[in-house]
Amino acid sequence: MPDKQNHLPNLQDIATAAGVSTATVSRVLNSPADVRPALREKVEVQIRKLGYVRHGAARALASARSHTVGAVIPTLESAIFASGVNAVENRLTEAGYTLLLAVTNYDLQHEYEQVKALIERGVDGMILVGRDHDPATLIMLERQGCPYVTTWTYTADAPHPCVGFDNADAAHRITAHLLALGHTRIGVIAGITSGNDRARERIAGVKAALKSQQLNLHRKCLIEKPYEVSEGRDAFRTLMALPNDIRPTALFCGNDVLAVGAVLEAQHMGLKVPQNISIVGFDDLPLSAHMSPGLTTVHVPSRRMGEHAADYILACIGGESPDPRNKLPTDIMIRGTTARPSKT
Amino acid sequence: MPDKQNHLPNLQDIATAAGVSTATVSRVLNSPADVRPALREKVEVQIRKLGYVRHGAARALASARSHTVGAVIPTLESAIFASGVNAVENRLTEAGYTLLLAVTNYDLQHEYEQVKALIERGVDGMILVGRDHDPATLIMLERQGCPYVTTWTYTADAPHPCVGFDNADAAHRITAHLLALGHTRIGVIAGITSGNDRARERIAGVKAALKSQQLNLHRKCLIEKPYEVSEGRDAFRTLMALPNDIRPTALFCGNDVLAVGAVLEAQHMGLKVPQNISIVGFDDLPLSAHMSPGLTTVHVPSRRMGEHAADYILACIGGESPDPRNKLPTDIMIRGTTARPSKT
DNA sequence: CTTATTCTTGTAAGCGCTTACATCCTGAAT
DNA sequence: ATTCAGGATGTAAGCGCTTACAAGAATAAG
The missing domain is CATH 3.40.50.2300 (Response regulator)
Known part of the structure; x- marks a missing residue:
């Protein structure tokens, strides 16, 4: 048993117990190959016996690592x-x-x-x-x-x-998918862009895709929300309340959490996805593939x-x-x- | 500018720059109240000027904290x-x-x-x-x-x-809810119990609730799965394939992830939740309240x-x-x- | 104007470890 | 045998910081 006065064993204790120097103990810990097997074994026995645990701070201080x-x-x-x-x-x-x-x-x-x-x-x-x-x-x-x-x-x-x-490129491509399906009024539920370049880039990607088809993102069709299901639901409701001529028929969501919220709210409102409204997300969360219907989204590595x-x-x-x-x-x-x- | 030879400033450097001892610098860092405002200010200026960052390892070593x-x-x-x-x-x-x-x-x-x-x-x-x-x-x-x-x-x-x-108690109570609704054949999709007392306790709670009504958990109605949506879906399908006389009419899931999987698979199979099958979860994830229908579950603090x-x-x-x-x-x-x- | 008391600040001894460097072996080569 | 290379250990000097303790300055009391 180690010294009972709650003194944690240190390198010196192991060294003494094994009858070697602290340098040797340090070596068996850090580069065992440098120590003769017989000695190494003796040291390792003591380490186990005394329940020695390295003192990381001391190690870091001495080795600058x-x-x-x-x-x-x-x-x-x-x-x-x-x-x-x-x-x-x-x-x-x-x-x-x-x-x-x-x-x-x-x-x-x-x-x-x-x-x-x-x-x-x-x-x-x-x-x-x-x-x-x-x-x-x-x-x-x-x-x-x-x-x-x-x-x-x-x-x-x-x-x-x-x-x-490339966040912008990915957003561009998935938006292109929406456009290829024939959508022209696209809405965006983005993440909060302040301090978040990914959220900004994704919006930029959507805009670029729209622009390449001479389309624009209507000011009222872009909503920023924190990444939460409930926020996605709220935003979806807001978007659907827009006048007929600008109300989007397809939605790009800044990530899958917002997209899930949008899909759930759509279903809650009695809208059919994708018949009445198309929705895409970003990130491909584990859940996304399992929803009904499965969420179209960007898979991220x-x-x-x-x-x-x-x-x-x-x-x-x-x-x-x-x-x-x-x-x-x-x-x-x-x-x-x-x-x-x-x-x- | 600090000494350019990529020598990070240390306490001594600050002390020298401010014309005080290292002890004083240490004090302004750890118990500023012990240092006269004038001096403290002088030290703080140097700390900012040299971009000093504490060396945690040294601090930990010296203070045993x-x-x-x-x-x-x-x-x-x-x-x-x-x-x-x-x-x-x-x-x-x-x-x-x-x-x-x-x-x-x-x-x-x-x-x-x-x-x-x-x-x-x-x-x-x-x-x-x-x-x-x-x-x-x-x-x-x-x-x-x-x-x-x-x-x-x-x-x-x-x-x-x-x-x-009390995991068992919570499981007991939510199972009691199921029993009160009139269910007698209850299935369980539990988490992996090995090394997980919570999963075991929850099963125990379900069993206790059943027992108090002279009911038993049929061997085939208990499945252990890792906490993943896909596993919940699989388990659900297995349970529904059971013969009529033992197929459960209500399901207790070890956590909400499994429950979400079960609900999604039920809907996928064309079963109505809760009309055809009742499902409860455990944990009350943020998503659970938003699903349609909302998931009945145990809220955990x-x-x-x-x-x-x-x-x-x-x-x-x-x-x-x-x-x-x-x-x-x-x-x-x-x-x-x-x-x-x-x-x- | 002392003397006792309280505040501030400085001095210096480690904290437990790594690692140059010195020392001591071992065994091969002469 | 003697010498020497090379490997295996030991020695001891810090790493940057905290913290008793000492010492000095300032304040209060007499």
Whole structure:
């Protein structure tokens, strides 16, 4: 039994117990190959016997490396970030790193605080979402020499390392699908664009698609809402209350949560989807494929994005200089919520 | 400008720049009230000017306090944990603490690894989900003197600090609702019970309710599935394929995700909910209230649970000995997916 | 104008670990 | 045998910070 006076065993204790120096214990912990098997075994026995657990702070202080990577995401509520984070986590764990997760609730100021807290905790790298940030956030990261990468967005001229996809292009393509079906009055229930470049880009994509057909997005047909089912429902009702000549026959929703809300409200109002109204989403949540009808949406490579982001950071930590720009493809998933407009 | 040779400013640099000792700088950082305003101001100016960021590892090492609390949850996918985690996070942030989040994917062995990683990172406290753990996990926590609390479950005889609710009782009550409507053949789509006491308790609650009416849960009417929409759909189909005399007229689902799957599959099969089949869930996800029909389910106080858990840990860290047992109430939300059985 | 008391600030000893560097072995080559 | 290379250990100097404790300054009391 270890010394009972609630003194946690430290390297020195193990060293003494095993009759070696602290350096040797440190080696069996960090580069076992450098220690002769016999000795190593003796040390490992003591480690187990005394229930030794590394003191991460001391290790970080002495080695200037915390073996920790931070990720700052907008919200935990969305399963879409969940799968990306899971992917990051798996990769990091494989490499002996721990993920520290923080949430901003789509608030850039809060993001700054979280990033600062993570830097104070000594993360060796950082994963961010999107291109919109408080400039101070990135400055701090640079100044601290903390490698970072932004995700969920890719633009050719991105000023910072990024792994993501082209939000505008994806929105453009799914809108083109709507246009090809013959819709001309398209409504948009977007996410809140302030501090959210993805939401803005998606709107831009819709507008571009419309423009290519000489169409316009009517001012009243664009609504910004937080990403919640109830908000999607509200927005849908608002849109359907518009006068006949501008009321949309098809809807682009900023993400699947809003789209699900819109579909549910439509059904609640007795409208048939897609016969009376077509609705598309963005993100392809696990639920989306299961709804009746299945939601037509943009599939986003969140898992792969997470893996790439983790690999990029790990490579940077390892002293490499990986390609700082990484564009992933998106897929348009045509399911049951889109059809030709009714001939009313 | 700070010394350009990418030497991050440290306490000593600030001290020198401000013409004071490191102790004083440390004080303006940790207990500003102890420093004369004039001096404090001078130090703060330098901190801003040099872009100083605390070195958390050094601080943790010197003070034996990391200002960090760990939370280990089964999954990120479920919005229900998300809201609890958010609550924890808010409370901790208010208190100057940072939350370190880890995920187990419902694997107790993985949970052990995560807890160990967090302890190595020096968390000052830990929040766990449920009562099922690898004994080694709790032993490590005790041995390290790391205060912890389990959530999402409460039993009068809980051997460890816990803040949660009575899963069996809640399941019992919502089953009673089904029985009161006149159902006698009740099916259960449970979560995977291995390593998940909540799933087991919920089944136990259903059985107890049945027993109180001299009814039994038919062996074939109990299916365990991972918490996924598609699994709920599969299980539902299996249950409906049962022979007439045992096919359930009402379903208890281990959580809302499974219930949503069941409802969607029912509608997909052309069955009317609740006319042809009643379905209840557990957890009351944000989506559940919005479905058509609204899902009858158990509302769980996840937000309050998170707050209580955080407060408990913070109190422990502060040297207090708060009540280690905390029972929260659940609510049965009767919505649209339950009705009397049809007279077939 | 002392002397006791209270505030401020500085001094310096670690916290537990990693890691150059020094030292000591081992065994192969001479 | 003797020498030497190379591998296996040990030694000890910090990493950046907190915090007793000491010391000095300012205030209150006598």
